[in-house]
Amino acid sequence: MESDIAAADRRYILTLGCPDETGIVARIAGFLADAGAWITEAAYHSDADSNWFFTRQAVRADSVAGSIDELRARFATMAADQFHPNTEWRLTDSGTPKRVVVLVSRESHCLIDLLGRAERGEFPGEIAAVIGNHVSLGELTERFGVPFHLVPFDDPQVSRSAAFDRVAAIVDAHEPDAVVLARFMQILPPHLCEQWSRRAINIHHSFLPSFVGARPYHQAFARGVKLIGATCHYVTAELDAGPIIEQDVIRVDHSDHVADMVRQGRDIETMVLARGVRWHLEDRVLVHGGKTVVFD
C-alpha cells in the first residue's frame, strides 16, 4: 500500500546502532553521498557509558535512484563488510503507512485523541483495529470507522490466558508496527511482551519509577507530591520497568483531590502517549540496554 504523501515529503529513514568506533559517521555519510541521497535530517549519539553509537538519517526518497530494496541490499553488503556484527539497522520508507492496533478498557481520553490524530493525518499510519476488554468504547471507535473487537477478561467461561490468545490473534492478524496499550488495565503475559518486544507501547499514569502498579494517583495524593506525571514506555515482562520513551508532569497542589488528579492526569497521559506513538511510528526511537534514544 502506498500512501498519498507528496513525493517531496517522502523519506527513506535509516536507523542504526552499533559499538562505537572511529569512522562510522564517515562510512554512513559516504554511502549516502554515493547513493546521491539528499539528507534532510541527521542525528547522532555516542553513549560513552555503554560505548554504543546511534544514528538516524532521513533522506529524500526522490533523491535516490533505484528502489528502497536495492538501497537496502547495498547497505547490507556494505554493513556486512564494514560494521561490527552486533550492528542493528533498519531502512524504512515513510511512504509505507504504519499500522497500529490499540488496546483499551473503559477510559476514552487516550483513544479519542489517537483516533482524532490518525483521522487528521498526524501519524504516518492508521489505526487498523481497537480491542477492548469492555464494551464501553466500541461505539466510539466505530464512529471513527475503525473496527472494534470485544475480548472480555471477566467471563468465567474464558480463562485469562485464553482471552490473551484471542487478543494476540487479532493483533497479529494486522502485523502491526505498534501495539498501543491506551489505559488497557491488563498486564500482558511475558510471552506477548517478548513477541511484541519494542512494538508494545504502554502509557502509565505516573512519573515512573514513582508509583509503579495500581492506583498511582491515589499513591501520589497520599504522598503529597506537588507534580503528577505520566510515562510512555515499551512493555517488558517486568511491570512498568520497560524503556521509557517519554514523560511529562503537571503541577498540582493541596486543593487537588484524587479526582482532580485523575482529571488533570488524563491530559498528561494523552499528550505523552501521543508523542511516544508518533516518535515510534516515525522511527525516532532506538532502544539499547533498557533505555531509549529519541531523535525528536
Place this chain on the structure above:
Amino acid sequence: MESDIAAADRRYILTLGCPDETGIVARIAGFLADAGAWITEAAYHSDADSNWFFTRQAVRADSVAGSIDELRARFATMAADQFHPNTEWRLTDSGTPKRVVVLVSRESHCLIDLLGRAERGEFPGEIAAVIGNHVSLGELTERFGVPFHLVPFDDPQVSRSAAFDRVAAIVDAHEPDAVVLARFMQILPPHLCEQWSRRAINIHHSFLPSFVGARPYHQAFARGVKLIGATCHYVTAELDAGPIIEQDVIRVDHSDHVADMVRQGRDIETMVLARGVRWHLEDRVLVHGGKTVVFD
C-alpha cells in the same frame, strides 16, 4: 529586633488548622473585622480526606489597634471558647525578621543562591550562620559577612554523635526559624529531626519518591528517565519521606550523561530550595498528616 520594612508593608499573619466544621470562616472573619483588620491576603482549604480546615490570613499591621501580643491574647481567648481543642494556630509579625541557619558540605550552588537572596532582601529574614562539615565553603560564606562554623564529620577523634552535638549547639544558640540543609549530605539523627520538627528543611536532588537515598542522578541515568527533579521537604526521621513543600523538574534526554544531569540538576535544586525556604519564612506552609498545604 525590628526590621526596616515600610509600615504599609508590615503584616500580621494568622495561620490556623483545625477539624473542619461549619462557621469557622465566619468566626475568624468576624474576629478580624472586630479588630479593624484590613485583610490583604486570605486563603482557605478544606481537606475532605482528613476533614481538616486550613487558613492563612495576612492583615496590615497598621490597621490593627494595639500590639500583636494583645491581638494574640484576644484570639487565644476566642479560640479557646469557639474552636476545637486540636486547633493549631500562630500569629506572627512580618516586621520581626526570621533567623536561618544553613548546613552545607562542599557544593556551593544552593548556599551562594541563599546568601544572594538574603543579601538583596528577598527573604523576610537573615542567614545567622552557616555550618559546614568541610572547610570548602567557609571563605565563600564569610565573603557575605556571615559567620561560618566548621564541624568535621571525618575526624577519627570525634564521633558522629559528638559532631551532631556540636552542630546542634551552634544551631540552637541562634533559635532559628529555619534550619536549611543545603546539600548537607549527612543524615540528621532522629532526636534532631524531632527537635527541629517543621523547621528543618532539606533539598533532595530527585523528584521524590523516585530515587530516595544516595546518588539519585546516577539512579536517574540508569533508569533512563526523561525528566529529572528536586524536592524540598521537611526533615523527618524516615529518610527523604518528610512532608513535601515544593518540587520541580527539568527535561533531559539521551545526550545527558550523569555529569550533565548533575549540572542541570543544580539549577532545579537551587530554585526549589529557594521557593521552599521563602514560603516557610513567610508562614505559607501548613503541615498536617505528613503533607503540606502551601498558600503561595
Place this chain on the structure above:
Amino acid sequence: MESDIAAADRRYILTLGCPDETGIVARIAGFLADAGAWITEAAYHSDADSNWFFTRQAVRADSVAGSIDELRARFATMAADQFHPNTEWRLTDSGTPKRVVVLVSRESHCLIDLLGRAERGEFPGEIAAVIGNHVSLGELTERFGVPFHLVPFDDPQVSRSAAFDRVAAIVDAHEPDAVVLARFMQILPPHLCEQWSRRAINIHHSFLPSFVGARPYHQAFARGVKLIGATCHYVTAELDAGPIIEQDVIRVDHSDHVADMVRQGRDIETMVLARGVRWHLEDRVLVHGGKTVVFD
C-alpha cells in the same frame, strides 16, 4: 433541567466583585454561616492596584435550607444594604447544566477535544450546538450526537453581516453560557462582542500579546522564538486584546519548521482552550478592568 450529579457534589457558587473595604469577608462569611452553608471552597483576592475585591465561594447545596432562589433573594437584600452599589455578584447552582455553543471552521483538534470532554462529563454542561463556516466538521460533530449548523461565509449571495445574523440567531436560540470560538477564523462584529460579552471565548494560536492577528506560527518562525504558545481569552471588539483566561507554551527549536509548530501548537491550543472553558463553566473566572481573576 436538573443534572444527575450526586447530591453531595452539588454546589451553590457565589462569585462577587466590589470595591475593597474592611469587613467584606466577615459579612459574606456571616451570611453563609447564618444560612447554615458548608463551605467547600473559598477564594479571595484583593487587587491593590484597582482597589477591587474578588471572591468565589462554593457551598454544599444540601447544607442550605430552602431553594437557591430564596438564598439569592436573601443575599440581594443583604448586599443592597451592606455592599457598595457597584458590586457585581452571581449565585449559581452546579446542578443546573451549562449550555455551550461552539463555532468552528476547518480545524478539528479543539472541537474533537471539547466533544470528548463533554461526552465523558468533564464539563458541568453540554455542547448544545456547533456552527461551522465550512462543511468539513459537520460529520464529526454529528458522530457525537450534537447538531451541526452550516453557515458559509464565502457565499457571494450572502453578505458577511447576514451570515453573522444567522450565526447569532442560532447561538441566541440556545441562550448559551459560553460561545466558544474553537479556531473559528472569523472576526466577530463589535455588536456580537458586546452582546456576548464575558461569554464569548476565543483560542488564539500565539502567546499574546505576541503575534496578534493572522498566521501567528509563521510570525513565530520568522522571529526565531524558542517557545510557542496559545491564549484563551474573552472576545472584545479590539482584536486579540480581550481579558486573558489562560495561556501556555511549548518549547520549539531550530529543527521545527512552520508545519511542526502548527502541529505542536495544536496540542497547546487544545489544552489551553479546554482549561479556559472549564473554568468559565465552573464560574471560576471573574473579569475586572480588562483582566481576569481565575480561582482555579
Place this chain on the structure above:
Amino acid sequence: MESDIAAADRRYILTLGCPDETGIVARIAGFLADAGAWITEAAYHSDADSNWFFTRQAVRADSVAGSIDELRARFATMAADQFHPNTEWRLTDSGTPKRVVVLVSRESHCLIDLLGRAERGEFPGEIAAVIGNHVSLGELTERFGVPFHLVPFDDPQVSRSAAFDRVAAIVDAHEPDAVVLARFMQILPPHLCEQWSRRAINIHHSFLPSFVGARPYHQAFARGVKLIGATCHYVTAELDAGPIIEQDVIRVDHSDHVADMVRQGRDIETMVLARGVRWHLEDRVLVHGGKTVVFD
C-alpha cells in the same frame, strides 16, 4: 593559556554553516576520519526555508595527531576546494579558556549567579572583568576576585558617548569571547552592536517579542498575562530584536503584583542568561538570517 581540563575531556569543536547541497556531511565526516578524529558529539541541521546547512562537531583533542593549527590549515585547504565561498566555519579548542566581560547596573541576581558558576567551573572560561554604571555591585564583584570598573552614565561632565568609549576601551582590552549585558539598562550604540556582533549577549526581562523596551513587568501586569518570561539574545542595533538564543517562562496569576513579577522574573532571567552564556561559550550557537541554531 592552557586550561587544566583533563586530556580526555579536551575537545576540538568545528562549527560550520553553508548553502545546503548533497555531500557536505560526507566531506566533513571523511575529513575527520582521515584525521583520525574521534567524534564525541555531532549535530546537523538543514534549514529548508533558507537552504542553509549547519553543523557542530566535537572531537577528542587527543585523538588528532598534530596541533589544532595544523588541523585548521588542512580544513581551510579542503574547504576552499570543496565548499561554497559563503561558507562560515570555526575550529576552536575547549582547552583554551574563553574570556567574558560582564556589564551591569544595580541588579545583582544575574551577576552573582554568573560569578558563582564561573567560580565553580561551570563555564569553559572566566569572567575577566565587570563594568558597572553604578557603584552598587563593585564590592560584590571584588569579593569574587574579579576587577570592577565603574563607568558612570549620569555624570554631567561626561557625555553618554564618552562613557561608552570608556566601556569599549575596557571591554576591548580583554578581547573577550562574550560581552554579557546582565541587566545593564543602557542601550548599546550601533557602532558597538556592530563591533561586538555575535559576541554581545543581552538578557531582556520579557518573553520577546512581547513587551519590548522599558518596564516589561509593568506591561505584563497591565495586560494580565498568565506567564512571564525572559529572553537571552544577541545584541543588534534594533532594540530587543537580535537573534534569540534562549527563552523561558514562569506562571503567574492574579495574586502576583508587579513586585511579585519582578521577584519571580529574576529567577527566569538568571537561568535563561546562564544557559545562553554557556551555550555561546561552548560554541553551540550558530547565527544565520536573524535567527539562531542552538546545538545543546
